[in-house]
Amino acid sequence: MAYQGVDYYHLDELLSDEEKLVRDSVRDWVSERVIPVIDQHFRDATFPGELIPEMAELGLFGPTLPEEFGGAEIGDVAYGLAMQELERGDSGMRSFASVQSALVMYPIYTWGSEEQKRTLLPKLARAEIIGAFGLTEPDYGSDPGSMITTAKKVDGGYLLNGAKMWITNSTIADLHVVWAKLDGRVEGFLVEKGAKGLSAPETKGKWSLRASVTGEIILQDVFVPEEMRLPEAHGLKCPLMCLNQARYGIAWGVIGAAQACYDSSLNYSLTREQWGGPIARHQMIQDKLVEMMSEITKAQLLVWRLGKMKEAGTSTFRQVSLAKRNNCRMALETSRVARDIHGANGIADEYPIMRHMMNLESVYTYEGTHTMHTLIVGSDITGIDAYK
């Protein structure tokens, strides 16, 4: 039976024809191209790089941007649906698209020079160049404002020094968006692969997002010419605005992972027999299935509404925090219940459960941990900052 997704509340009726076509096209591609190969990549801890040109062909990189920069001008809801379908395959696939679109193309589009936009964005859209986003440092994760990577003005450009850690795609990136302090203020720099003093070693030994490469960005007196600085990006709010874009996609994406876990759980409980019949006939299994499905339905409504507000330009970063927080926890819990329903099979790679569950541990943490999003929304409703 072809995968259909969860639509208990007929949310399809809220979607336009284009939104459904986007979802279905990415869904079919994921079913036919990603799912058959993803387990092997996960086992080998490799990213399915062979799929990058196909992703570009589909238009998954920077799809909300104007056509002149290689985008497809799709709306935020359609973008969210594309992320949902990618993450139904694997969080690593969605991460790749998120980084390229929300963390690399978005800052260039928003704060780049005309020249940077014209030359870099179409190439990034076609994935002729792959990007990475360097904000997190070994000692500064949730508190990026205290970063110690620095930029120093020199003749014709800047010298960058410091180290970034936990950077998705750093080892394969042609272009790193690096955030560093210039005279104490956070600024954005575009560092090209091969720059003298730049290295990007891989972070090995991950038990999560194994089908996505993660590494460091080490900068030792790396020279960045003046024209490769993002001229309009000043202050910590810029990388945070990038994260806000990516978090929006994550809030949709994790629904895909949750749906994959639910779909597998429903099928499994209808076919797995114990005590002379399918386990789905036991009340406690039904309770679990209904809980998963009902949480997925709520999460869908949350992001649909958020998407509409984002399209209207009225959503706030705090509302994005609420959705990222809620949906990541929902997906992680769904995967854990799914693991339980599958019994011993729940730990086997014949089923996608454990892979999604391990992935979601990262997704719960990156782009602002669950706790940090609690504190963001908490500060909003009480008026009291609790994170410092």
Next chain:
Amino acid sequence: MNIAVLVKLVPDTAAQIRLNSDHSWIETRDLNWVLSPYDEYAAEEALKTAEAQGGEVTAITYGSDASAEALRKALAMGAHKAVHVKKDGFTDLLGTANALANVLKDGGFDLIFAGYKATDDDCAAIGQMVATLLDIPCITEVNKLEVGDGTLTANREIEGGHEVVEAPLPCVITAQKGLNEPRYPSLKGIMMAKKKPIDVVEADDVAPRVETVSMGYPPERPAGKIVGEGVEAVPELVRLLREEARVID
């Protein structure tokens, strides 16, 4: 080159089909609709041919308002424009073929593609009927195609082998699996499709001469058969597999 592709919206091939209460038709509520898979091959081949030879692809469908979704899918794949031959209610095959031929005859098409059958009614007839009505050749169940200058060469799978066929243009080609790998509509293609024109023409109101009287479910699968035990049973098993089940040669 001026190319047409005939497309149809059908229930998802993986869907569990249920009948309506009086068993006069299938229950269409809650069904997921897709472009008929063989029409996807037809559309892909039409696009590939247009890309290689230059020219335009017009997607054409016949049916109610809802069936226009087939056109949007073909446009999203890359077809340049579309015609919706509108008709509500039931028509028979000849009625459908007539309506399509009426649109095609003035279009000046060099090539007309269609799926060799639609996966809902399995009739495998429209391509041939349209060709007959237009008085042009038709090559069915094509799994390889080369279009030259004014002629084409097609490969057809036949029982126990294959056949190579040549025909002059214009010609109708019905697509079989294996003809190509249909592309996924790109996000850009989907957004561009919105801006492409869909011409709506009303189909003539012709009374169908064939009527669907009732529909039914397939019979329950018969229980398995035990032909014997041990080595002695093998020859009989092989005979049945060959002659009845016809799964081995």
